[in-house]
Amino acid sequence: MSLRITAIHELTFPLASPIRNAYIDFSKMTASMVAVVTNVTRHGAPVVGYGFNSNGRYGQGGLIRERFRDRILQAPPASLLDATGDNFDPDRLWAAMMTNEKPGGHGERSVAVGTLDMAIWDAVAKIAGKPLFRLLAERHGRKADPRVFVYAAGGYYYPGKDHEALVREMLTYVERGYNVVKMKIGGESLAEDCARIEAVLKAISGRARLAVDANGRFDLETAIAYARAMQAYDLFWYEEAGDPLDYRLQATLADVYPAAMATGENLFSHQDARNLIRFGGMRPDRDFLQFDCALSYGLCEYQRTLAMLADHGWSWRRCIPHGGHQMSLMIAAGLGLGGNESYPDVFQPFGGFPDGVAVKDGHVTLPDLPGIGFEHKADLFSQLRKLTA
Numbered sequence: 001m002s003l004r005i006t007a008i009h010e011l012t013f014p015l016a017s018p019i020r021n022a023y024i025d026f027s028k029m030t031a032s033m034v035a036v037v038t039n040v041t042r043h044g045a046p047v048v049g050y051g052f053n054s055n056g057r058y059g060q061g062g063l064i065r066e067r068f069r070d071r072i073l074q075a076p077p078a079s080l081l082d083a084t085g086d087n088f089d090p091d092r093l094w095a096a097m098m099t100n101e102k103p104g105g106h107g108e109r110s111v112a113v114g115t116l117d118m119a120i121w122d123a124v125a126k127i128a129g130k131p132l133f134r135l136l137a138e139r140h141g142r143k144a145d146p147r148v149f150v151y152a153a154g155g156y157y158y159p160g161k162d163h164e165a166l167v168r169e170m171l172t173y174v175e176r177g178y179n180v181v182k183m184k185i186g187g188e189s190l191a192e193d194c195a196r197i198e199a200v201l202k203a204i205s206g207r208a209r210l211a212v213d214a215n216g217r218f219d220l221e222t223a224i225a226y227a228r229a230m231q232a233y234d235l236f237w238y239e240e241a242g243d244p245l246d247y248r249l250q251a252t253l254a255d256v257y258p259a260a261m262a263t264g265e266n267l268f269s270h271q272d273a274r275n276l277i278r279f280g281g282m283r284p285d286r287d288f289l290q291f292d293c294a295l296s297y298g299l300c301e302y303q304r305t306l307a308m309l310a311d312h313g314w315s316w317r318r319c320i321p322h323g324g325h326q327m328s329l330m331i332a333a334g335l336g337l338g339g340n341e342s343y344p345d346v347f348q349p350f351g352g353f354p355d356g357v358a359v360k361d362g363h364v365t366l367p368d369l370p371g372i373g374f375e376h377k378a379d380l381f382s383q384l385r386k387l388t389a
Contacts, residue, residue, distance in 0.1 A: 008036050009388060012032055021186075021215040031059050033051070033384055034116055036048065036051075040123075047126045050119050051116060051118030051119030051327075053112075054294040054350075056265075057111045060108055063108060064112050068113060072093060072096055075096040088120065088123065094298065097113050106296075106297075117301075118327050118372070125372070131370065133330040136335055137334045147364070148340055149320075151179075153341050154344065155182060155183020157184060157187045171203055176358075177359030177360050177361065180210075183211075183212055183213070184212070186226075212239065214226070214240055214241050223241035237262040240263045247281075254287075262287065262289070262290055265290040265291065265323075273291055276289075284315065288318055290322045292322040293327060318338055322341055323341060353377070
């Protein structure tokens with residue numbers, strides 16, 4: 001039997017919420033869900049790979065339906081297979097999707113390709129009969145480690161949310177086993193944000209550390225003002241102070257703020273990631289990189305980014321991806337990343353872990369489930385299965 005992809009389905013899912021960060025609110029947010037259906041059968045049913053895009057970027061249904069889906073379906077089936085002919089080759093599928101696409105100007109297409117790429121890798125691992133993290137470890141000659149560090153992201157601005165409500169939220173994460181929590185800054189005055197930070201630090205003292213995220217809001221002057229005000233707080237990191245492409249701002253900030261910084265979630269190619277490393281002043285001994293495969297052309301491109309980092313002397317342990325999804329968890333466990341973001345209470349059902357996986361001492365241990373394991377997260381799979389209903 002010659003392997004084929006027989007259909008690709010997409011649905012747009014609403015993620016509307018009254019929360020906001022320093023830059024955007026989420027009242028109109030959407031996400032794309034996709035299913036890549038194959039003619040391979042397991043347990044009497046076709047193997048289907050599932051994927052979706054990370055939060056913060058809108059659904060990409062138009063691009064998926066109008067460009068990238070048909071390039072896969074119209075490609076000669078044999079051209080999409082690996083050397084054995086027994087499975088699909090994600091890199092060949094990626095090349096088919098990117099046919100007739102000019103370099104540069106990544107825009108939203110990186111999100112559309114990343115969404116499909118997730119589903120492709122899910123299908124490939126299922127056909128191989130392995131969890132994706134073990135498949136990746138084997139391909140890279142590494143030892144898989146199913147125990148992954150995770151931190152809890154939240155602390156959004158919300159109508160009527162005062163310091164007490166923010167503290168209660170952060171404490172629920174600590175009580176659920178997280179030892180690093182993250183909150184938003186930049187949506188209020190510096191004085192108010194410092195008061196919010198101090199309230200949280202007082203509440204979690206001795207139990208967890210705090211990271212803060214400005215979502216790219218600040219100009220250089222404001223970024224430095226926050227850096228100087230926050231130096232006394234012993235934060236886990238200061239995230240995305242300025243525009244993600246303003247490498248000079250990031251580099252200048254590194255001269256002012258001696259503690260850890262994090263950025264990269266809004267860089268969508270290995271070339272942009274390379275420019276951050278070349279010109280952004282990021283420090284491999286303390287800073288963190290947050291590239292998110294679901295937003296940046298998928299795992300095929302993410303592996304090119306990791307190769308670039310190794311060439312520049314960076315450990316993959318400095319990578320803690322944005323997005324809070326199971327795909328990045330698989331990459332972290334298979335390739336030895338430093339951990340993964342987690343959204344315990346927002347952007348559901350896409351964030352989180354398979355049912356029954358608990359956070360302990362700031363880590364989760366991934367079970368041996370075929371593919372990415374979406375079928376074992378009931379609230380998520382109840383939505384994904386609508387793609388093929």
